Amino acid sequence: MDLVNLKVAQQRVDFPTAVKTGLGQQQGLFFPEQFTPLDNIDALLDLPLVERSTAILKHLIGSDLADATIEQIVATAFNFPAKVESISNEVHCLELFHGPTLAFKDFGGRFMAQCLANISDGEKITILTATSGDTGAAVAHAFHGLDNINVVILFPKGKISPLQEKLFTTLGDNIHTVAIESDFDACQALVKQAFDDPEVRDGLHLNSANSINISRLLAQVCYYFEAVSQLPKEARGKLVVSVPSGNFGNLTAGIIAKVLGLPIKRFIAATNVNDTVPRYLRTGKWQPKPTQATLSNAMDVSQPNNWPRIEAMLERGEIKPAEIKGEMIDEEYTQLAMKQLAKQGYISEPHAAVAYRALTQHLEEGEVGLFLGTAHPAKFRESVENVLGQPINLPGPLADVAGKESLALDVDNDYEALKAHMFKVLGA
């Protein structure tokens, strides 16, 4: 697989290098130079999830990993289902929250952990990542207990739900968690700075596990195929997919699936009030505003890291501007959407509700709508209970951590302080 740095075109790497280094020179993102469409989509759609995903990933990764390695990675990583639930005849939800940390980030996180464990040949590495909520838990669980891998997770202090936080701050062992006194964008900026600092990057063998890592995106491509396989055949080609977006990794993966030939008609890029992308799609101007805290906190991102990848596919003509519609859903409409879904017998949480609302605003006659359910409602229990006025049961993984102590340490939003902290806790 040939990957090119989208900022420094001369830097070309293979898949294992891109997975190990995360970001390229000048903080450029790695991305395939082009995609070769799959030619057997209908046959692929007939296969079960693991077999089909293995075939898609072999097609994408090529000979950079042995076929048997890819088979083993996929079977270990995708050991839970993705399920389409129908809300009505025209509107469906792809539930991506049946993994160990109850959010879609389990797909990418588990796949990436298995890739790294297979390609790092016993070399000691440090995963450094920032989370707006769910990445942290997925990454922490995916890497917990793996040999020779330390994980450092930065999160904005007090800005993610208490249960979300407990899912990754209570593990200990090789999982180190740091509460930064600021917002998610500040956490991302600190991660980028660390990757630009040779002392830290080389000294700790840094690797990033957030959605900028190409392995995570490739894994996510697979569940879009799974969704189409579960929908009625008549939906193929009429499908509008609404993606609740923050850092835009999920939408990037969906567009890749379409470029590979999956019959999706168009996408809706749904955001909360942190709407840099919907405004950009409307005006052509990239004007991030300060990040605002919302109910859909995993989408409180005003400088989405993955956008250059979507921009690249737009520039190459792989997707047309008309096939991506932006929509901002504010807090009031998010809550209204949760209530509308509950009335139809479907309990949802704020992220999926943003996507549902955007979908219902844009779905046209003759189209079939799919919105992505990115997290289990119990993960956002406080806000779901407040909005719907009814109690939510905690599924097993959350009930287990609810009573445990957080092991996170507080660090100021200051790069030197973070650097000193990392060398101290990693004993390097």
Ligand SMILES: *Cc1c(COP(=O)(O)O)cnc(C)c1O
């Ligand atoms: C991370 C996350 C999102 C946003 O996904 P991106 O790939 O960053 O756009 C949406 N919903 C939930 C629940 C998340 O955890």
